[in-house]
Amino acid sequence: xxxxxxxxxxxxxxxxxxxxxxxxxxxxxxxxxxxxxxxxxxxxxxxxxxxxxxxxxxxxxxxxxxxxxxxxxxxxxxxxxxxxxxxxxxxxxxxxxxxxxxxxxxxxxxxxxxxxxxxxxxxxxxxxxxxxxxxxxxxxxxxxxxxxxxxxxxxxxxxxxxxxxxx
Numbered sequence: 001x002x003x004x005x006x007x008x009x010x011x012x013x014x015x016x017x018x019x020x021x022x023x024x025x026x027x028x029x030x031x032x033x034x035x036x037x038x039x040x041x042x043x044x045x046x047x048x049x050x051x052x053x054x055x056x057x058x059x060x061x062x063x064x065x066x067x068x069x070x071x072x073x074x075x076x077x078x079x080x081x082x083x084x085x086x087x088x089x090x091x092x093x094x095x096x097x098x099x100x101x102x103x104x105x106x107x108x109x110x111x112x113x114x115x116x117x118x119x120x121x122x123x124x125x126x127x128x129x130x131x132x133x134x135x136x137x138x139x140x141x142x143x144x145x146x147x148x149x150x151x152x153x154x155x156x157x158x159x160x161x162x163x164x165x166x167x
Contacts, residue, residue, distance in 0.1 A: 005120040007046045007127045011039060014048060015128045018085055018099055032057050036070045039081040041116060046124055049080060056085075066163055067148060071140050079117040080104040081124065086148065091158040098132045098152070101125050105138055 014037060023031040038052035052073050054066050070084060082102040089095055103121050105114050125134055135151060137143055149162050159167050 003116060003119040003123070005041055005044050005046060005116070005124065007124055008048070011046055011048055012127060015083060015099070018083055019130055021097070030057050034083075034085070035066050036073075036082060036084045038073055039083070040078070041120065046081065046120070052080075065145075065165075067143055067145060071143050074104050074106075074140065076106065077108045079106075079109050079113050081117070081121075083128075086152065087163055088149075088152060088159055089161040091160060099128075099130070100133045100135060101128065101131045102143075103134075103136045105136060107138060 014034065018034050018037070021033060023033045025031055032055045034053055035056040036054040038049040039046050040049045041047075054069050054073070056066075066084075070082065074080060074082075080103075082104060084100045084102055086098050086100055087095065088098075103117055105117060121134075121136075125131055133151065135142075141147065145162055145165065145167075149159050149167050152162070153159055161167060
């Protein structure tokens with residue numbers, strides 16, 4: 001990669017589990033899967049940002065607004081990458097899912113950090129086969145329901161729902 005940043009194998013396995021929709025079972029019998037995960041550059045490696053994930057319990061996409069929860073996880077003054085597993089319905093298909101690769105680069109972040117994340121982005125995303133959309137997000141308002149729906153609509157589809165909520 002141009003910046004010299006590599007991707008930790010754990011991140012690749014996590015992505016593959018998300019892509020396949022893998023569930024894990026808790027001690028009380030609930031099935032959980034990762035809905036969104038934040039990643040950060042640590043030294044010269046992209047790693048999972050500890051305790052920065054959103055879980056879906058038993059496939060229930062509607063129990064809480066995952067977009068709001070994702071926005072709440074983003075740091076005020078630091079860049080991050082994220083995987084977000086968007087669930088939506090279109091007019092012509094029942095249910096769709098798309099893993100979206102997000103680069104969070106707020107205006108409050110330093111230029112050096114923004115440049116590191118930007119110069120590493122292409123090489124990093126190439127490690128994740130099947131990513132349908134890549135978004136650079138600079139403000140929290142770019143990850144609200146209507147903004148995400150607009151980005152998903154950009155592929156010519158007519159959205160009816162996003163995360164179980166009618167649009």
